[in-house]
């Protein structure tokens with residue numbers, strides 16, 4: 001049996017409880033367990049005392065000298081013993097709250113301790129202790145894999161389970177790469193690479209293993225990507241009869257001219273729709289670049305060709321916003337538009353469902369509510385999804401199945417650095433909106449230290465007094481939710497005192513969804529002057545009257561996030577401001593703030609973000625909907641990605657690949673619908 005089909009229950013010692021706990025880590029099969037790779041490695045190599053550095057973690061092999069002593073301070077204990085290291089030096093070692101170890105710390109006993117070295121007091125503060133063993137955990141070379149664990153499965157246990165899986169099953173791991181490729185790039189076989197990830201014999205070993213696994217992942221990904229394109233070219237789409245002047249006609253309904261970038265994107269869409277293959281296009285736009293109009297053009301073009309369109313947004317408030325805009329722009333084109341969200345009343349809902357089923361409604365804008373079974377279309381020809389990565393794969397395909405070969409347009413508000421886009425999207429169809437509508441005044445960005453808060457508040461007050469609105473944002477980071485929550489409330493209290501006479505609203509992640517929507521609506525409708533919020537402010541929310549955004553603790557936000565937040569203002573004709581209050585106490589934080597002062601180009605900011613984050617730390621990848629890999633790092637391993645891309649193209653071009661894929665993994669790669677890989681959640 002294939003290892004993917006063998007449940008972890010097959011391992012000795014794994015019962016239902018452990019099976020459940022492993023499932024919570026995403027581990028179901030033995031294959032999953034073997035591919036559950038460490039997220040980092042700890043250096044446990046034993047080094048001589050002369051090499052120990054003050055404050056650093058050290059691992060020592062030592063012999064206990066004399067008796068250990070316990071001292072109590074209230075309920076807390078401090079156990080201290082003298083250790084002889086390197087056969088000669090005596091150092092102290094302290095264990096906090098582990099007094100129970102005293103009886104084991106007998107004179108002359110051999111142990112291995114890992115802990116922090118305090119050079120001043122010549123003392124190790126112990127973190128982990130093993131008795132009577134010759135080697136530290138992690139083996140002689142001392143590279144200890146560290147895995148993500150949960151409450152039910154601890155670190156030692158996951159080590160044991162993976163160890164068992166390797167001993168019993170690693171030999172059954174099949175090759176992933178065809179022999180010719182492995183040979184060409186001198187890559188290990190899959191089995192050796194997997195084992196080395198868990199039991200690296202040296203840092204070089206680990207490097208080789210990672211290189212091999214990254215190449216494998218990227219190759220499979222690229223094969224899927226190419227395969228998808230080839231397949232899509234052949235797959236029966238519907239050639240829609242959209243008149244060539246559709247873009248001009250559409251422009252006639254707009255209150256302002258299209259930007260060049262919008263026009264190009266619309267032309268791309270027009271050609272896609274006219275072609276007889278199904279469209280799958282991503283519109284990637286900088287904040288405020290006007291993605292909505294491009295999506296509305298696609299809906300209009302579908303309408304001209306006699307088809308219905310659906311526009312799906314991740315939240316009610318965004319769906320409402322898009323529906324309003326659609327109404328404003330497209331009703332004069334003769335289109336009838338419906339809004340379908342969870343809070344639409346049952347009577348209105350029934351009418352919309354009927355309208356969709358008989359074709360009387362041409363465009364429906366909605367949330368997840370569009371996915372329910374009773375929503376049926378007369379002839380759905382186009383689907384546009386906003387912030388598509390916020391929908392699951394199955395949700396997107398549920399909507400697709402409501403039409404026959406519908407054309408698909410995806411909108412993303414996260415600029416991806418140009419250097420990455422090619423590698424990741426390959427030659428997928430992407431339209432970039434890298435230009436802002438004319439007449440926008442640049443947003444003035446001001447960096448203040450936290451001691452200058454009063455100045456920021458004066459500024460906000462001035463804007464509110466002029467009839468404008470303001471966003472005030474504080475960070476929300478999961479780990480310290482309580483602290484952040486208090487910080488938010490402090491800011492709210494303070495502003496309530498300082499901004500007397502103005503209406504303040506409070507918005508945070510702990511609120512129920514409908515309460516959040518209510519507050520956002522009130523702000524949108526001008527019933528709230530200043531909104532004090534954590535980052536739950538919607539990406540994409542468009543309130544033209546908001547002219548100032550003040551961001552507290554700006555040093556705690558990533559660049560992409562700061563850029564997104566800044567993009568909430570400057571959307572109308574009034575001059576707008578972004579105030580960054582920060583304690584930029586390290587170089588990176590400082591560089592981030594400086595970047596915000598230097599530029600408003602989202603693509604430039606994304607590139608800078610990459611430079612500033614260390615390799616492998618491109619946080620926000622998840623957020624951006626970029627594909628994620630188990631080992632390969634799309635930033636650090638860009639070169640491997642581009643080699644994999646070329647090799648994938650060559651493999652697919654050879655007949656023999658199709659007759660008999662060299663490995664099982666390659667065969668599987670051309671069976672998964674690629675869209676589900678490219679845009680996986």
Ligand SMILES: Nc1ncnc2c1ncn2[C@@H]1O[C@H](COP(=O)(O)OP(=O)(O)OP(=O)(O)O)[C@@H](O)[C@H]1O
Nearest residue numbers: 256257258259287288289290291292413437540567
């Ligand atoms: N060509 C244009 N000329 C003038 N105004 C425009 C143009 N295109 C769009 N707009 C307006 O600009 C605002 C922003 O557009 P939209 O909401 O589509 O931005 P977006 O690309 O979705 O940005 P974000 O991701 O930041 O929400 C809207 O109020 C829209 O009406």
